[in-house]
Amino acid sequence: MQRAAVILAAGKGTRMQSETTKVLHKVGGRMMVDWSLNLADQLKCQKRILVIGTHSDDLRQVAMDRVGEAGIAVQDPPMGTGHAVQCAESVLRGFEGMVVILYADTPLLPVSAVEAAFEALEQGGDISVLGFDANEPGGYGRLICNDDGELLEIVEAKDASSEQLAVSFCNSGVMAVRSKELFELLGKVTNANAKGEYYLTDIVALGRERGLKAVAVKCSEEDVLGVNSRVQLAEAEQVFQSQKRKALMESGVTMTDPETVYFSFDTEIGRDVSIEPNVVFGPGVSVEEGVEIRAFCHLEGCRISSGSQIGPFARLRRGADLGKGVRVGNFVEVKNTRMDDGAKANHLAYLGDGKVGARSNIGAGTIFCNYDGYFKHATVLGEDVFVGSNSALVAPLTLGDSSFIGSGSVITDDVPEHALALGRGKQHIIDGWASAYHADMKQKKQNQDK
Numbered sequence: 349m350q351r352a353a354v355i356l357a358a359g360k361g362t363r364m365q366s367e368t369t370k371v372l373h374k375v376g377g378r379m380m381v382d383w384s385l386n387l388a389d390q391l392k393c394q395k396r397i398l399v400i401g402t403h404s405d406d407l408r409q410v411a412m413d414r415v416g417e418a419g420i421a422v423q424d425p426p427m428g429t430g431h432a433v434q435c436a437e438s439v440l441r442g443f444e445g446m447v448v449i450l451y452a453d454t455p456l457l458p459v460s461a462v463e464a465a466f467e468a469l470e471q472g473g474d475i476s477v478l479g480f481d482a483n484e485p486g487g488y489g490r491l492i493c494n495d496d497g498e499l500l501e502i503v504e505a506k507d508a509s510s511e512q513l514a515v516s517f518c519n520s521g522v523m524a525v526r527s528k529e530l531f532e533l534l535g536k537v538t539n540a541n542a543k544g545e546y547y548l549t550d551i552v553a554l555g556r557e558r559g560l561k562a563v564a565v566k567c568s569e570e571d572v573l574g575v576n577s578r579v580q581l582a583e584a585e586q587v588f589q590s591q592k593r594k595a596l597m598e599s600g601v602t603m604t605d606p607e608t609v610y611f612s613f614d615t616e617i618g619r620d621v622s623i624e625p626n627v628v629f630g631p632g633v634s635v636e637e638g639v640e641i642r643a644f645c646h647l648e649g650c651r652i653s654s655g656s657q658i659g660p661f662a663r664l665r666r667g668a669d670l671g672k673g674v675r676v677g678n679f680v681e682v683k684n685t686r687m688d689d690g691a692k693a694n695h696l697a698y699l700g701d702g703k704v705g706a707r708s709n710i711g712a713g714t715i716f717c718n719y720d721g722y723f724k725h726a727t728v729l730g731e732d733v734f735v736g737s738n739s740a741l742v743a744p745l746t747l748g749d750s751s752f753i754g755s756g757s758v759i760t761d762d763v764p765e766h767a768l769a770l771g772r773g774k775q776h777i778i779d780g781w782a783s784a785y786h787a788d789m790k791q792k793k794q795n796q797d798k
Contacts, residue, residue, distance in 0.1 A: 349445050349446055349470070350394050350395075350443070350444065350445030350446070351391060351392060351393040351394060351395075351445055351446050351447075351448065351466065352393055352394060352395035352396070352397065352440060352443055352445060352446070352447045352448070352527065353384075353387075353388035353391065353393040353395070353396050353397065353447070353448050353450055354397045354399060354421075354433055354436045354440075354447055354448070354449050354450070355381070355384045355385065355388065355396065355397065355398050355399065355450045355451070355452050356399050356429065356432050356433070356449065356450070356451050356452060357371045357381055357384075357398050357399060357400050357407065357411075357451075357452035357453075358399050358400050358401040358422075358423040358426055358432055359371075359401070359426070359453065360401065360403050360404075361453070361576065363576050363577040364576070364577060364578060364581070365578065366578075368406070369403070369404040369406060369407045370453055370575070370576070371407065371452035371453055372404075372406060372407060372410065373575070373581055375455045375456070375575070375581065375584045375585050375588055375613075376455075376585065376588045376589070376592070376611065376612055376613040377612030377613055377614075377630060377631040378455075378612070378613040378614075378631070379410070380452055380453055380454075380455040380575060381398070381407070381410060381411075381414075381452040382414070383452075383455035383456070383457075383613075384450045384451070384452045384454070384455070384457075385398075385414055385415070387450065387457060387459065387462065388448075388450065390459045391448070391459060391462055391463070391466075393448070394445070395419070395439075395440065395443060396414075396415050396419055397415070397419050397420070397421055397436045397439050397440065398411045398414070398415055398419060398420055398421070398452070399421045399422075399423050399432045399433070399435055399436055400420060400421070400422060400423070401422070401423055401424060401426060402422060402424045408420070418439070419439065420439075421435040421436040421438070421439050422435065423435045427539070427545055427546055428539065428543070428545030428546040428547055428548070429449075429521065429545075429546070429547060429548035429549070430534055430537045430545075430546035430547050430548040430549075430550060430551070431545070431546040432548075433449055433530070433534060433548055434531070434534050434535075434546070437531050437534075440527060440531075443527050444527060444528070445526070445527055446466055446469055446524055446525070446526055446527070447524065447525055447526070447527050447530050448462055448465065448466070448522065448523070448524045449521070449522060449523050449524075449525075449548065450462075450522060451521055451522070451574065453574050453575045453576065454520075454521075454522070454572055454573065454574050454575070455573075455575065455584055455588075456570065456571060456572075456573055456584060456587060456588060456591075457522065457567075457571055457572060458567075458571055461478055461522075461565070461567040461571050461572075462478075462522065462524070464478075464565045464567070465477075465478055465522065465523065465524040465565050466524050468524070468563045468565050469524055469525075469526065472561060473561050473562065473563040474525070474526065474529055474555060474560035474561050474562065475499070475523060475524075475525050475529070475551065475552055475555050475560060475561070475562040475563070476523060476524045476525075476562070476563050476564075476565050477491065477499060477502065477519060477520075477522070477523040477552065477562065477563070477564050477565065478520040478521075478522040478523065478564075478565055478566075478567050478571075478572060479491045479517050479518060479519060479520060479564045479565065479566055479567070480517075480518055480520055480566065480567055480568060480569045480571070480572055481516050481517055481518070481566070481569065482516055482517075482518040482569060483569065485505075485513070485515070485516050485518050486505070487505045487506075488505060488518035488519060489502050489503060489504045489505060489518065489519035489521075489549055490502070490503050490505070490508055490512050490513065490515040490517065490518060490519070491515070491517045491518065491519055491564050492512060492515065493517070493564055497563070497564070498561065498562060498563060499552055499562040499563055499564045500552075500553070500556065500562075501552050501553040501556070502519050502547075502549035502550075502552050502553075504541065504542070504543075504547065504549065506541075506542040506543065507541055507542050517564070517566075519549060520567065520571075520572035521548070521549075521572075521574075522572065523548070525551070529555065529560060530551070533551035533554045533555055533558075534546075534548075534551060536554050537550045537551065537554065538550075570587050573587060588613075589610060589611060592611045592615070593606045593607075593609065593611070596611070596615075596617055599617075599619065600618075600619035600620060600621075601617050601618075601619070601620075601621050601622075601623065602620075602621070602622045602623065603623045604622075604623070604624055604625060605624075605625040605626075608625040608626045608627075609623055609625070609626075609627050609628075609629075610627075610628045610629065611629045612629050612630055612631040612632075612633065613631070614631055614632060614633075615629045615633050615635075616633070616634045616635065617635045618635060618636045618637035618638070618639070618654070619637045619638075620637050620638045621635055621637065621638065621639045621640075621641065622639075622640045622641065623641045624641065624642045624643040624659070624660070625643050625644075626643050626644045627641055627643065627644070627645045627646075627647070627659075628645075628646045628647070629647050629648070630646070630647065630648025630649065631648060631649065632648060632649035632650070632666065633647045633648060633649070633650055633651075633652075633664075634650075634651045634652070635651075635652045636652065636653050636654040637654050638654045638655050639652050639653075639654065639655065639656050639657070639658065640656075640657045640658070641658045641659060642657070642658065642659035642660040642662075643659060643660045643661075644659065644660050644661045645658055645659040645660065645661065645662045645663070645664070646662075646663045646664075647663075647664045647668075648664070648665060648666060649665065649666030649667060649668070650664040650665070650666070650667070650668035650669065650670070650682075651668070651669050651670065652664070652670045652674075653670055653671050653672045653673075653674070653689075654672050654673075655672050655673040656670050656671075656672065656673060656674040656675065656676070657674075657675045657676075657677075658670075658676050659676070659677070659678065660678050661678045661679050662676045662677065662678065662679070662680050662681075662682075663680075663681045663682070664676065664681075664682050665681065665682065665683035665684070666683065666684065667683060667684030667685065668682040668683060668684070668685060668687075669685070669686045669687070670682075670686075670687045670691075671686075671687060671688045671689040671690070671691065671706070672689045672690070673689055673690045674687045674688075674689070674690065674691050674692070675691075675692040675693070675694060676693055677692075677693065677694035677695045678694075678695050678696070679695060679696045679697075680693045680694070680695060680696065680697045680698075680699070681697075681698050681699070681700075682699045682700075683698075683699070683700045683701070684700060684701045684702075685699045685700060685701065685702045685703065685704065685716070686702075686703045686704070687699070687703075687704045688703075688704060688705050688706040688707075688708075688731070689706045689707070690706050690707040691704045691705065691706060691707065691708045691709075691710075692708075692709050692710065693709075693710035693714070694710075694712070695712045696712045696713050697710050697711075697712065697713065697714045697715070698714075698715045698716060699714075699716050699727075700716045700718040700719075700724075701716065701718040701724045701725065701726050701727065701743065702716050702718070702726055702727035702728060702729070702743070703726070703727075703728045703729065704729045704733075705729050705730045705731035705732070705733060705749065706731045706732070707731060707732050708729050708730070708731065708732060708733040708734070708735070709733070709734050709735065710735050711734075711735050711736045711737035711738070711739060711755065712737045712738070713737050713738035713739070714735050714737070714738070714739045714740075714741065715739075715740050715741065716741050716743060717740050717741060717742040717743060718743045724743075725743035725744040725745075726743055726744055726745075727741050727743045727744070727745045727746075727747075728745070728746045728747070729746075729747045730746075730747060730748050730749035730750070730751065730765065731749045731750070732749060732750045733747050733748075733749070733750065733751050733752075733753075734751075734752045734753065735747075735753045736752075736753050736754050736755030736756070736757065737755045737756070738755055738756045739753050739754075739755065739756065739757045739758070739759065739771075740757070740758045740759070741753075741759050742758065742759065742760045745759060745760070745761075745762060746762045746763075747759075747762070747763045747769075748762075748763055748764045748765035748766070748767065749765045749766070750765055750766045751763045751764065751765060751766065751767050751768070751769065752767070752768045752769070753768075753769050754768065754769065754770040754771075754772065756772045757769060757770055757771035757772050758771045758772070759771050
Protein backbone atom coordinates (compact mmCIF):
# COMPACT_ATOMS: atom_id res chain seq x y z
CA MET A 349 0.00 0.00 0.00
CA GLN A 350 1.27 3.47 -0.86
CA ARG A 351 2.39 5.85 1.84
CA ALA A 352 2.26 9.62 2.26
CA ALA A 353 3.63 11.92 4.94
CA VAL A 354 1.94 15.15 5.99
CA ILE A 355 4.51 17.20 7.92
CA LEU A 356 3.12 20.02 10.05
CA ALA A 357 5.45 23.04 9.99
CA ALA A 358 3.11 26.03 10.21
CA GLY A 359 3.82 27.08 13.80
CA LYS A 360 5.60 30.38 14.39
CA GLY A 361 7.58 29.08 17.36
CA THR A 362 7.42 32.34 19.31
CA ARG A 363 8.92 30.67 22.38
CA MET A 364 12.18 30.28 20.47
CA GLN A 365 12.65 34.06 20.66
CA SER A 366 14.27 34.01 17.23
CA GLU A 367 14.07 35.71 13.86
CA THR A 368 14.61 32.22 12.43
CA THR A 369 11.48 30.10 12.07
CA LYS A 370 11.49 27.32 14.65
CA VAL A 371 11.72 24.34 12.29
CA LEU A 372 14.75 25.86 10.52
CA HIS A 373 16.80 25.58 13.71
CA LYS A 374 19.26 22.71 13.67
CA VAL A 375 19.80 19.54 15.66
CA GLY A 376 22.93 17.58 14.87
CA GLY A 377 23.80 20.05 12.11
CA ARG A 378 20.52 19.46 10.22
CA MET A 379 17.42 21.67 10.15
CA MET A 380 14.55 20.08 12.05
CA VAL A 381 12.27 20.19 9.01
CA ASP A 382 14.90 18.18 7.12
CA TRP A 383 14.88 15.51 9.82
CA SER A 384 11.17 14.98 9.14
CA LEU A 385 11.59 15.02 5.38
CA ASN A 386 14.41 12.50 5.62
CA LEU A 387 12.22 10.31 7.83
CA ALA A 388 9.53 10.37 5.16
CA ASP A 389 12.11 9.28 2.60
CA GLN A 390 13.31 6.43 4.80
CA LEU A 391 9.69 5.32 5.21
CA LYS A 392 9.45 5.21 1.40
CA CYS A 393 6.58 7.69 1.30
CA GLN A 394 5.52 8.33 -2.29
CA LYS A 395 4.25 11.78 -1.31
CA ARG A 396 5.68 14.32 1.13
CA ILE A 397 3.55 17.34 1.99
CA LEU A 398 4.81 20.26 4.05
CA VAL A 399 2.09 22.31 5.74
CA ILE A 400 3.47 25.80 6.29
CA GLY A 401 2.15 29.18 7.36
CA THR A 402 2.49 32.58 5.70
CA HIS A 403 4.85 34.11 8.26
CA SER A 404 8.21 32.87 6.90
CA ASP A 405 9.59 33.45 3.42
CA ASP A 406 12.67 31.45 4.43
CA LEU A 407 10.60 28.37 5.30
CA ARG A 408 8.65 28.68 2.07
CA GLN A 409 11.91 28.76 0.12
CA VAL A 410 13.15 25.67 1.95
CA ALA A 411 9.83 23.96 1.20
CA MET A 412 10.11 24.86 -2.48
CA ASP A 413 13.63 23.46 -2.59
CA ARG A 414 12.65 20.23 -0.84
CA VAL A 415 9.17 19.32 -2.13
CA GLY A 416 8.30 21.89 -4.80
CA GLU A 417 5.06 23.81 -5.19
CA ALA A 418 3.09 20.58 -5.57
CA GLY A 419 4.18 19.40 -2.13
CA ILE A 420 3.26 22.57 -0.21
CA ALA A 421 0.02 23.19 1.68
CA VAL A 422 -0.59 26.55 3.35
CA GLN A 423 -2.45 26.94 6.65
CA ASP A 424 -3.77 30.49 6.93
CA PRO A 425 -4.85 31.30 9.56
CA PRO A 426 -3.73 28.55 11.98
CA MET A 427 -6.71 26.88 13.63
CA GLY A 428 -5.28 23.73 15.17
CA THR A 429 -3.72 20.46 14.08
CA GLY A 430 -6.88 19.08 12.53
CA HIS A 431 -7.23 22.17 10.38
CA ALA A 432 -3.52 21.94 9.43
CA VAL A 433 -3.96 18.40 8.10
CA GLN A 434 -7.15 19.42 6.29
CA CYS A 435 -5.11 22.02 4.42
CA ALA A 436 -3.22 19.12 2.80
CA GLU A 437 -6.38 17.47 1.46
CA SER A 438 -6.25 19.15 -1.95
CA VAL A 439 -2.56 18.24 -2.34
CA LEU A 440 -3.40 14.60 -1.60
CA ARG A 441 -6.44 14.47 -3.85
CA GLY A 442 -6.52 11.13 -5.64
CA PHE A 443 -4.06 9.49 -3.26
CA GLU A 444 -5.18 6.16 -1.87
CA GLY A 445 -3.04 4.68 0.85
CA MET A 446 -1.75 5.29 4.36
CA VAL A 447 -1.00 8.77 5.61
CA VAL A 448 1.29 9.49 8.54
CA ILE A 449 1.09 12.84 10.32
CA LEU A 450 4.54 14.07 11.34
CA TYR A 451 5.77 17.23 13.05
CA ALA A 452 8.69 19.29 11.80
CA ASP A 453 9.68 20.17 15.37
CA THR A 454 10.10 16.51 16.41
CA PRO A 455 13.50 15.73 14.89
CA LEU A 456 14.51 12.46 16.57
CA LEU A 457 11.58 10.20 15.65
CA PRO A 458 13.05 6.87 14.47
CA VAL A 459 11.88 4.93 11.44
CA SER A 460 11.06 1.91 13.61
CA ALA A 461 8.43 3.81 15.60
CA VAL A 462 6.53 4.96 12.51
CA GLU A 463 6.87 1.56 10.87
CA ALA A 464 5.12 0.13 13.93
CA ALA A 465 2.27 2.61 13.39
CA PHE A 466 1.94 1.56 9.73
CA GLU A 467 2.08 -2.09 10.73
CA ALA A 468 -0.83 -1.56 13.12
CA LEU A 469 -2.94 -0.45 10.13
CA GLU A 470 -1.82 -3.41 8.07
CA GLN A 471 -2.90 -5.72 10.88
CA GLY A 472 -6.46 -4.44 10.94
CA GLY A 473 -6.37 -1.06 12.64
CA ASP A 474 -7.95 1.97 11.02
CA ILE A 475 -6.17 4.63 13.09
CA SER A 476 -2.87 4.17 14.92
CA VAL A 477 -1.36 6.70 17.30
CA LEU A 478 2.15 6.81 18.73
CA GLY A 479 2.07 7.12 22.50
CA PHE A 480 4.65 7.21 25.26
CA ASP A 481 4.82 6.94 29.03
CA ALA A 482 5.65 10.45 30.19
CA ASN A 483 7.79 11.14 33.23
CA GLU A 484 5.83 14.36 33.69
CA PRO A 485 2.54 14.14 31.74
CA GLY A 486 1.71 17.80 32.38
CA GLY A 487 0.04 19.37 29.35
CA TYR A 488 0.23 16.32 27.07
CA GLY A 489 -2.96 14.86 25.67
CA ARG A 490 -3.86 11.54 27.33
CA LEU A 491 -4.43 8.27 25.48
CA ILE A 492 -7.43 6.54 26.99
CA CYS A 493 -7.45 2.81 26.25
CA ASN A 494 -9.77 -0.04 27.23
CA ASP A 495 -8.77 -3.28 28.90
CA ASP A 496 -8.14 -4.87 25.49
CA GLY A 497 -5.61 -2.18 24.61
CA GLU A 498 -7.76 -0.43 22.03
CA LEU A 499 -7.59 3.35 21.95
CA LEU A 500 -10.92 4.87 22.95
CA GLU A 501 -10.11 8.57 22.72
CA ILE A 502 -7.43 11.21 23.05
CA VAL A 503 -8.21 13.87 25.61
CA GLU A 504 -6.35 17.18 25.61
CA ALA A 505 -5.03 18.12 29.05
CA LYS A 506 -7.14 21.29 29.21
CA ASP A 507 -10.28 19.26 28.56
CA ALA A 508 -9.38 16.25 30.73
CA SER A 509 -11.03 15.19 33.97
CA SER A 510 -8.94 14.60 37.09
CA GLU A 511 -9.20 10.85 36.50
CA GLN A 512 -7.97 11.24 32.92
CA LEU A 513 -5.13 13.52 34.00
CA ALA A 514 -3.87 10.69 36.22
CA VAL A 515 -3.09 8.68 33.07
CA SER A 516 0.62 8.84 32.14
CA PHE A 517 0.26 7.29 28.66
CA CYS A 518 0.44 10.37 26.46
CA ASN A 519 -0.15 11.38 22.86
CA SER A 520 2.86 12.16 20.69
CA GLY A 521 0.66 13.67 17.96
CA VAL A 522 2.04 11.23 15.39
CA MET A 523 -0.63 9.04 13.84
CA ALA A 524 -1.22 6.92 10.77
CA VAL A 525 -4.60 6.76 9.02
CA ARG A 526 -5.86 5.59 5.65
CA SER A 527 -6.37 8.62 3.45
CA LYS A 528 -10.09 8.06 2.83
CA GLU A 529 -10.98 7.78 6.51
CA LEU A 530 -8.62 10.62 7.47
CA PHE A 531 -10.33 13.35 5.49
CA GLU A 532 -13.85 12.02 6.03
CA LEU A 533 -13.29 12.16 9.79
CA LEU A 534 -11.59 15.55 9.68
CA GLY A 535 -14.70 16.91 7.97
CA LYS A 536 -16.67 16.11 11.12
CA VAL A 537 -14.26 17.67 13.62
CA THR A 538 -15.51 20.79 15.43
CA ASN A 539 -13.75 23.41 17.54
CA ALA A 540 -15.99 22.95 20.61
CA ASN A 541 -13.14 22.76 23.12
CA ALA A 542 -11.24 24.92 25.60
CA LYS A 543 -8.89 26.35 22.95
CA GLY A 544 -11.46 26.79 20.18
CA GLU A 545 -9.31 24.81 17.75
CA TYR A 546 -9.86 21.86 15.43
CA TYR A 547 -8.02 18.97 17.03
CA LEU A 548 -6.61 16.18 14.89
CA THR A 549 -6.98 13.95 17.94
CA ASP A 550 -10.79 14.13 17.74
CA ILE A 551 -10.79 11.73 14.80
CA VAL A 552 -10.16 8.83 17.20
CA ALA A 553 -13.50 9.20 19.00
CA LEU A 554 -15.28 10.04 15.73
CA GLY A 555 -13.81 6.97 14.11
CA ARG A 556 -14.93 4.71 16.92
CA GLU A 557 -18.47 6.06 16.57
CA ARG A 558 -18.33 4.75 12.99
CA GLY A 559 -17.06 1.37 14.13
CA LEU A 560 -13.43 1.97 13.16
CA LYS A 561 -10.64 0.47 15.24
CA ALA A 562 -8.07 2.74 16.84
CA VAL A 563 -4.87 1.44 18.43
CA ALA A 564 -2.04 3.02 20.36
CA VAL A 565 1.54 2.06 19.53
CA LYS A 566 4.11 2.67 22.24
CA CYS A 567 7.43 4.42 21.67
CA SER A 568 9.92 6.07 24.03
CA GLU A 569 9.59 9.63 25.25
CA GLU A 570 12.95 10.49 23.67
CA ASP A 571 11.66 9.33 20.27
CA VAL A 572 9.01 12.04 20.19
CA LEU A 573 10.83 14.84 21.96
CA GLY A 574 9.36 18.07 20.61
CA VAL A 575 11.16 21.40 20.38
CA ASN A 576 9.35 24.61 21.28
CA SER A 577 12.11 26.62 22.97
CA ARG A 578 15.86 27.06 23.04
CA VAL A 579 15.97 24.91 26.18
CA GLN A 580 14.18 22.06 24.39
CA LEU A 581 16.42 22.56 21.36
CA ALA A 582 19.44 21.98 23.60
CA GLU A 583 17.73 18.94 25.13
CA ALA A 584 17.13 17.47 21.67
CA GLU A 585 20.77 18.11 20.75
CA GLN A 586 21.88 16.37 23.92
CA VAL A 587 19.73 13.33 23.16
CA PHE A 588 21.01 13.19 19.57
CA GLN A 589 24.65 13.43 20.66
CA SER A 590 24.20 10.73 23.30
CA GLN A 591 22.61 8.37 20.79
CA LYS A 592 25.26 9.07 18.15
CA ARG A 593 28.16 8.57 20.56
CA LYS A 594 26.75 5.28 21.79
CA ALA A 595 26.13 4.00 18.26
CA LEU A 596 29.67 4.87 17.14
CA MET A 597 31.34 3.35 20.18
CA GLU A 598 29.31 0.18 19.71
CA SER A 599 30.55 0.06 16.10
CA GLY A 600 34.21 0.15 17.14
CA VAL A 601 35.14 3.82 17.71
CA THR A 602 37.19 4.78 20.78
CA MET A 603 36.48 8.04 22.61
CA THR A 604 38.47 8.89 25.70
CA ASP A 605 35.89 11.45 26.87
CA PRO A 606 32.70 10.94 24.81
CA GLU A 607 30.70 13.81 26.29
CA THR A 608 33.19 16.33 24.88
CA VAL A 609 32.93 15.02 21.30
CA TYR A 610 30.16 16.41 19.07
CA PHE A 611 28.86 14.82 15.88
CA SER A 612 26.58 15.76 13.01
CA PHE A 613 23.66 13.79 11.61
CA ASP A 614 25.75 12.40 8.73
CA THR A 615 29.09 11.76 10.45
CA GLU A 616 30.62 8.47 9.24
CA ILE A 617 33.47 6.89 11.21
CA GLY A 618 35.15 3.54 10.64
CA ARG A 619 36.35 0.95 13.10
CA ASP A 620 39.39 1.46 15.31
CA VAL A 621 39.25 5.23 15.00
CA SER A 622 40.48 6.96 18.15
CA ILE A 623 39.02 10.35 19.12
CA GLU A 624 40.51 12.42 21.91
CA PRO A 625 38.53 15.05 23.91
CA ASN A 626 37.01 18.25 22.57
CA VAL A 627 36.58 17.34 18.92
CA VAL A 628 33.74 18.75 16.80
CA PHE A 629 32.42 17.10 13.63
CA GLY A 630 30.44 19.42 11.39
CA PRO A 631 28.28 18.07 8.55
CA GLY A 632 29.82 16.04 5.76
CA VAL A 633 32.68 14.23 7.53
CA SER A 634 33.78 10.72 6.57
CA VAL A 635 36.58 8.97 8.47
CA GLU A 636 37.99 5.58 7.46
CA GLU A 637 39.33 2.95 9.83
CA GLY A 638 42.42 3.31 12.01
CA VAL A 639 42.52 7.11 12.07
CA GLU A 640 43.71 9.00 15.15
CA ILE A 641 42.00 12.33 15.82
CA ARG A 642 43.70 14.15 18.65
CA ALA A 643 42.23 16.76 20.99
CA PHE A 644 40.66 20.10 20.02
CA CYS A 645 40.12 19.44 16.31
CA HIS A 646 37.30 20.86 14.20
CA LEU A 647 36.26 18.99 11.06
CA GLU A 648 33.59 19.66 8.44
CA GLY A 649 32.93 18.62 4.86
CA CYS A 650 36.06 16.48 4.68
CA ARG A 651 37.24 12.92 4.05
CA ILE A 652 40.04 11.22 5.99
CA SER A 653 41.49 7.95 4.71
CA SER A 654 42.76 5.08 6.83
CA GLY A 655 45.82 5.35 9.03
CA SER A 656 45.95 9.14 9.12
CA GLN A 657 46.68 11.26 12.17
CA ILE A 658 44.94 14.59 12.76
CA GLY A 659 45.72 17.26 15.35
CA PRO A 660 45.80 18.26 18.06
CA PHE A 661 44.28 21.67 17.29
CA ALA A 662 43.81 20.98 13.57
CA ARG A 663 41.02 22.33 11.39
CA LEU A 664 39.78 20.51 8.31
CA ARG A 665 37.36 22.59 6.28
CA ARG A 666 35.06 21.75 3.39
CA GLY A 667 36.83 20.01 0.55
CA ALA A 668 39.75 18.68 2.57
CA ASP A 669 40.47 15.21 1.19
CA LEU A 670 43.21 13.26 2.94
CA GLY A 671 44.75 10.08 1.57
CA LYS A 672 46.09 7.15 3.57
CA GLY A 673 48.64 7.78 6.28
CA VAL A 674 48.43 11.56 6.02
CA ARG A 675 49.51 13.67 8.99
CA VAL A 676 47.91 17.04 9.71
CA GLY A 677 49.32 18.40 12.94
CA ASN A 678 48.73 21.14 15.45
CA PHE A 679 47.43 24.48 14.19
CA VAL A 680 47.19 23.34 10.58
CA GLU A 681 44.16 24.37 8.51
CA VAL A 682 43.26 22.52 5.33
CA LYS A 683 40.54 23.75 2.96
CA ASN A 684 39.55 22.40 -0.48
CA THR A 685 42.85 20.59 -0.76
CA ARG A 686 43.74 16.99 -1.60
CA MET A 687 46.67 15.48 0.32
CA ASP A 688 47.82 12.22 -1.23
CA ASP A 689 49.04 9.17 0.68
CA GLY A 690 51.78 9.88 3.21
CA ALA A 691 51.79 13.65 2.82
CA LYS A 692 52.56 15.64 5.98
CA ALA A 693 51.87 19.10 7.37
CA ASN A 694 52.83 18.71 10.99
CA HIS A 695 52.38 22.21 12.35
CA LEU A 696 51.41 25.83 11.80
CA ALA A 697 50.33 25.84 8.15
CA TYR A 698 47.46 26.90 5.89
CA LEU A 699 46.71 24.74 2.85
CA GLY A 700 43.90 26.22 0.79
CA ASP A 701 42.72 25.31 -2.73
CA GLY A 702 45.50 22.95 -3.65
CA LYS A 703 46.91 19.49 -4.09
CA VAL A 704 49.79 17.93 -2.17
CA GLY A 705 51.40 14.91 -3.78
CA ALA A 706 52.24 11.67 -2.04
CA ARG A 707 54.94 11.82 0.67
CA SER A 708 55.41 15.56 0.30
CA ASN A 709 56.33 17.49 3.44
CA ILE A 710 54.97 20.94 4.35
CA GLY A 711 57.19 22.80 6.79
CA ALA A 712 55.98 24.87 9.75
CA GLY A 713 54.65 28.31 8.89
CA THR A 714 53.91 27.47 5.25
CA ILE A 715 51.02 29.30 3.60
CA PHE A 716 49.21 28.60 0.35
CA CYS A 717 48.54 32.18 -0.79
CA ASN A 718 45.39 31.27 -2.71
CA TYR A 719 43.36 34.52 -2.84
CA ASP A 720 44.21 37.65 -4.84
CA GLY A 721 41.34 39.71 -3.47
CA TYR A 722 38.95 38.61 -6.22
CA PHE A 723 39.59 34.98 -7.17
CA LYS A 724 40.93 31.78 -5.61
CA HIS A 725 43.88 30.04 -7.29
CA ALA A 726 45.38 26.57 -6.94
CA THR A 727 48.73 25.47 -5.53
CA VAL A 728 49.79 22.06 -6.86
CA LEU A 729 52.65 20.08 -5.35
CA GLY A 730 53.96 16.93 -7.01
CA GLU A 731 55.19 13.85 -5.18
CA ASP A 732 58.07 13.93 -2.65
CA VAL A 733 58.19 17.73 -2.55
CA PHE A 734 59.90 19.31 0.47
CA VAL A 735 58.71 22.77 1.51
CA GLY A 736 60.92 24.43 4.08
CA SER A 737 59.53 26.26 7.08
CA ASN A 738 58.01 29.73 6.83
CA SER A 739 57.44 29.59 3.09
CA ALA A 740 54.75 31.47 1.17
CA LEU A 741 53.56 29.73 -2.00
CA VAL A 742 51.81 32.29 -4.18
CA ALA A 743 49.16 30.69 -6.40
CA PRO A 744 48.66 29.83 -9.17
CA LEU A 745 51.73 27.69 -8.68
CA THR A 746 53.04 24.22 -9.47
CA LEU A 747 55.97 22.54 -7.72
CA GLY A 748 57.37 19.56 -9.63
CA ASP A 749 58.09 16.12 -8.20
CA SER A 750 60.98 15.96 -5.72
CA SER A 751 61.50 19.72 -5.81
CA PHE A 752 62.84 21.49 -2.73
CA ILE A 753 61.81 24.90 -1.36
CA GLY A 754 64.29 26.61 0.92
CA SER A 755 63.01 27.86 4.26
CA GLY A 756 61.73 31.43 4.40
CA SER A 757 61.04 31.59 0.67
CA VAL A 758 58.31 33.44 -1.20
CA ILE A 759 57.72 31.35 -4.32
CA THR A 760 55.87 33.00 -7.19
CA ASP A 761 56.99 30.95 -10.22
CA ASP A 762 56.59 27.27 -11.03
CA VAL A 763 59.45 25.03 -9.87
CA PRO A 764 60.68 22.16 -12.10
CA GLU A 765 61.12 18.60 -10.90
CA HIS A 766 64.19 17.93 -8.71
CA ALA A 767 65.02 21.66 -8.51
CA LEU A 768 65.84 23.82 -5.50
CA ALA A 769 63.96 27.13 -5.25
CA LEU A 770 65.03 30.00 -2.99
CA GLY A 771 62.96 33.14 -2.78
CA ARG A 772 64.58 35.20 -0.04
CA GLY A 773 67.05 38.05 0.31
CA LYS A 774 70.76 37.19 0.39
CA GLN A 775 72.26 36.97 3.88
CA HIS A 776 75.06 39.40 4.75
CA ILE A 777 77.53 38.96 7.64
CA ILE A 778 79.40 41.90 9.23
CA ASP A 779 82.15 40.62 11.54
CA GLY A 780 82.34 42.24 14.97
CA TRP A 781 79.14 44.27 14.53
CA ALA A 782 77.36 42.70 17.54
CA SER A 783 80.21 43.47 19.99
CA ALA A 784 80.30 47.13 18.97
CA TYR A 785 76.53 47.35 19.15
CA HIS A 786 76.32 45.94 22.68
CA ALA A 787 79.14 48.18 23.94
CA ASP A 788 77.49 51.27 22.50
CA MET A 789 74.04 50.43 23.93
CA LYS A 790 75.41 49.62 27.41
CA GLN A 791 77.16 52.99 27.52
CA LYS A 792 73.96 54.80 26.51
CA LYS A 793 72.00 52.98 29.23
CA GLN A 794 74.62 53.87 31.91
CA ASN A 795 74.46 57.54 30.88
CA GLN A 796 70.65 57.46 31.07
CA ASP A 797 70.66 55.90 34.58
CA LYS A 798 72.93 58.56 36.08
